[in-house]
Amino acid sequence: MNVECSLDRAREAVDRCLTLAKLSEEDNRTTRTFLSPPMREAQRLIRGWMEGAGLTVTIDAVGNVRGVVPGSRSGAAPLLIGSHIDTVPGAGPFDGVLGVMLAIGLVEALDGETPEFGIEVVAFSEEEGVRFHIPFLGSRALIGTLDRDTLQVQDDRGITMAQAIRDFGLNPDRLDEAQVRSSVLGYVEFHIEQGPILDNLRMPVGVVEGIVGQTRLEAVFRGTTNHAGTTPMHLRRDAMPAASEWILEVERQASAVPGIVATVGSITAVPGAVNVIPGEVRATLDVRHADDLRRATAVHRLIAHARAIAERRKLEFDWNTRLDQHAIRCDPALTDALARSVELSGLPVHRMVSGAGHDAMVMASRMPVAMLFIRSPEGISHHSAESVRIEDVAAALRSGSHFLKQISGTLQLSDSLTARHDDAVRHVREDSGIDNAGQ
Ligand code: GLV
Numbered sequence: 001m002n003v004e005c006s007l008d009r010a011r012e013a014v015d016r017c018l019t020l021a022k023l024s025e026e027d028n029r030t031t032r033t034f035l036s037p038p039m040r041e042a043q044r045l046i047r048g049w050m051e052g053a054g055l056t057v058t059i060d061a062v063g064n065v066r067g068v069v070p071g072s073r074s075g076a077a078p079l080l081i082g083s084h085i086d087t088v089p090g091a092g093p094f095d096g097v098l099g100v101m102l103a104i105g106l107v108e109a110l111d112g113e114t115p116e117f118g119i120e121v122v123a124f125s126e127e128e129g130v131r132f133h134i135p136f137l138g139s140r141a142l143i144g145t146l147d148r149d150t151l152q153v154q155d156d157r158g159i160t161m162a163q164a165i166r167d168f169g170l171n172p173d174r175l176d177e178a179q180v181r182s183s184v185l186g187y188v189e190f191h192i193e194q195g196p197i198l199d200n201l202r203m204p205v206g207v208v209e210g211i212v213g214q215t216r217l218e219a220v221f222r223g224t225t226n227h228a229g230t231t232p233m234h235l236r237r238d239a240m241p242a243a244s245e246w247i248l249e250v251e252r253q254a255s256a257v258p259g260i261v262a263t264v265g266s267i268t269a270v271p272g273a274v275n276v277i278p279g280e281v282r283a284t285l286d287v288r289h290a291d292d293l294r295r296a297t298a299v300h301r302l303i304a305h306a307r308a309i310a311e312r313r314k315l316e317f318d319w320n321t322r323l324d325q326h327a328i329r330c331d332p333a334l335t336d337a338l339a340r341s342v343e344l345s346g347l348p349v350h351r352m353v354s355g356a357g358h359d360a361m362v363m364a365s366r367m368p369v370a371m372l373f374i375r376s377p378e379g380i381s382h383h384s385a386e387s388v389r390i391e392d393v394a395a396a397l398r399s400g401s402h403f404l405k406q407i408s409g410t411l412q413l414s415d416s417l418t419a420r421h422d423d424a425v426r427h428v429r430e431d432s433g434i435d436n437a438g439q
């Protein structure tokens with residue numbers, strides 16, 4: 001793909017992201033959660049763009065939009081390229097969505113000249129974990145770890161996941177069919193960096209070598225709901241000060257351990273009124289570190305601290321883990337091919353670790369994965385001010401196009417890829433000292 005053509009396709013990819021950003025559950029900002037009403041129109045548009053690119057499109061039982069183009073060699077294992085199309089509340093236009101638009105752009109750029117291997121473009125219906133407080137629903141369906149118990153989890157309105165799937169016109173009983181069963185070359189994801197590193201280095205793209213592990217849980221402090229005017233301070237069992245104390249401790253402990261990031265991103269006071277002492281406060285916790293053992297230790301300490309606070313204040317404390325996802329290493333061979341593709345595009349190569357979670361980390365438990373980051377100006381993401389530069393998007397497209405040519409020539413043996421992948425997973429687990437399947 002020459003520079004001119006890549007710039008045209010980059011503009012188109014960005015325009016499509018901006019169009020999708022208008023499909024929202026809220027009037028003045030982009031919020032598109034799992035199987036929410038605007039997801040239907042997003043699917044319709046994406047299906048149209050995929051079909052225009054020559055892909056044969058299906059929508060699986062969790063709403064992933066999947067477009068397939070067969071390879072020229074029959075029986076060759078396909079390559080999966082994708083990212084997610086759900087968003088956080090008040091999102092920017094590019095998180096996840098850009099990766100899907102680039103995948104479609106790469107297929108369009110083939111212009112009928114299919115590689116030996118087939119390509120499946122996947123627009124995952126859920127990655128962020130906003131609606132059901134469990135992330136990666138789309139990719140978990142593909143690797144077969146979205147189980148019956150998870151389908152019974154309720155959203156904040158009390159709707160089970162199974163019901164949400166039915167309400168959207170899909171069939172949760174057909175979840176098994178979403179699984180990737182054949183052998184595949186691997187999974188590649190293009191994604192904005194969502195951080196400041198490439199911007200600081202003035203580099204358009206970065207090659208991801210691994211993704212840090214993350215724990216997500218909900219902490220619940222329980223006391224007694226009572227009247228705010230009549231209950232003297234010393235007779236209260238107020239859940240709010242306990243949660244507040246703990247939240248400050250989360251910040252203090254995370255700041256003291258290099259590499260740890262910990263966030264309380266959402267708190268809910270029950271019943272939640274100005275003149276009522278909250279009898280219950282629920283707080284989410286997100287903890288990440290590249291080393292699984294350090295992450296587990298940090299989480300353990302924070303839970304112990306929450307218990308101690310609750311005990312001192314004569315409250316109850318409980319928590320439920322929503323995600324315990326181990327760190328992953330990207331496949332060395334696919335990653336080297338990606339780095340070489342960046343070089344072939346005339347760009348410097350920067351290898352880096354992702355602090356954000358991505359569908360690639362779930363797919364990695366079943367297949368080799370690789371990821372390319374696109375610079376995030378000012379490092380801003382999960383915010384409406386999220387942006388990209390057209391030149392950087394074009395650079396990603398040129399790298400992607402070199403990548404497709406390269407793996408066609410060098411990486412056709414999916415068995416050996418899978419073996420290398422199993423080795424890499426084993427090493428990550430051994431290095432981290434825990435065997436944590438992550439789902
Ligand atoms: C995904 O956006 C994450 O939270 O890392």
Ligand code: MN
Binds near residue numbers: 088
């Ligand atoms: Mn995100």
Ligand code: MN
Binds near residue numbers: 084095096191357358
């Ligand atoms: Mn994302």
